[in-house]
Amino acid sequence: MKGFTTPGKPVDVAKVFPELAGLERTTVRLHPWQDAVTVRDSSLGGPLLWPADEAWPVCSVDHPDSRPLTSAEGKRLQQRLAEIGEEMRNCRGSRALGVEFTELETAVRELRRVEFADDPAASLPMVPIAQFYARDVPELPFPDGTDVCQVLWCPTDHEPHYGPRPLVRWRDSASVAEVRAATEPDRDLSDEESLPSPCRIWPERVTEFPHWDDLPSAGLRARIEEWEKGKDWTYDQHLSVAPGSKVGGWINWVQSPDWPDCERGHRMDHLLTVASSEGGGWESWMPLEEQARTTFVKKVEFALVNGVTTSREIGLDEEFDPAGSHYSYYDQAMLAVAPQTVKERVIPGDRRGSGRLDVMLGDVGDVYLFVCAVCPDRPIGVEFQCC
């Protein structure tokens, strides 16, 4: 393999909508592919150049924990949490109560850290997620004197978002003489689907435009929607943000945009997306090399005469037969296919082949890491979103 090539776009969207000029960003698509990797390679899920004299990181923070607090303050907070929970269950909740509930949950979590400092609910070895050498991904904001960026996460749910909890280290590779092997993950307590398979990365730079919900105005969205009518592609799926694991650029939010600020108030940059899927808008994002080895199918969408819409996937050589026996167990007369609604399009078959990272975060979720490139200690933000 010699790398991956994102196909060209069907149209230069910045020419059609001049407001988009200046909003383009370059992302580094990582194109993870399972392969043998060493501590001297950039990788996703591969071994890290971790110094032998530095302990392997473990996490015991924010794991879902229902042990009761025993301090007077802890008891008071728990009592109030229970009262609000009761109000909410009786449908007497309000926005103010919801805010108070979230604040109390945070306070209880903080107190649990103090009260159970010597007895964490569980202590898990963190697992390697990414390692980037500056020679491969020079776009990262390496602090002075460092040339490798390492990302690990604790492979289980964490409050309040129920996703993995990451850790980022920046190092000078020349300072690491003897290397410590990773502590094996705790397979009983880890979420199996948060444990990645080692992948080599194949960095590729592509230009992106803002996610649909990051566009600067509703007026622009309305004009784009009007322009898309009758076309085979959409801004959202094909022309804006690359799907999959990547460094920098715009974010392919699974839900809505949620850009964090650092504690000093700087808007953070997108550092890394670790994605459950490389899919989405395959015509313009699926690498040509992957298209060449993928089996495509025809997805036939249609409506039944009772108004229900549904779809079938059939082989590329097959003909869709509306009179077929798909619904033989229903009343054929009621559920016949309304012929004018039949739409066919070609899509890739199964895309979860052996080439990928093998993580499934919640329901096809993504973990987004952010970094403040202004603060010298490079504070990190994290967001987890899933369907």
Ligand SMILES: [Zn+2]
């Ligand atoms: Zn943890």
Ligand SMILES: [Zn+2]
């Ligand atoms: Zn900052």
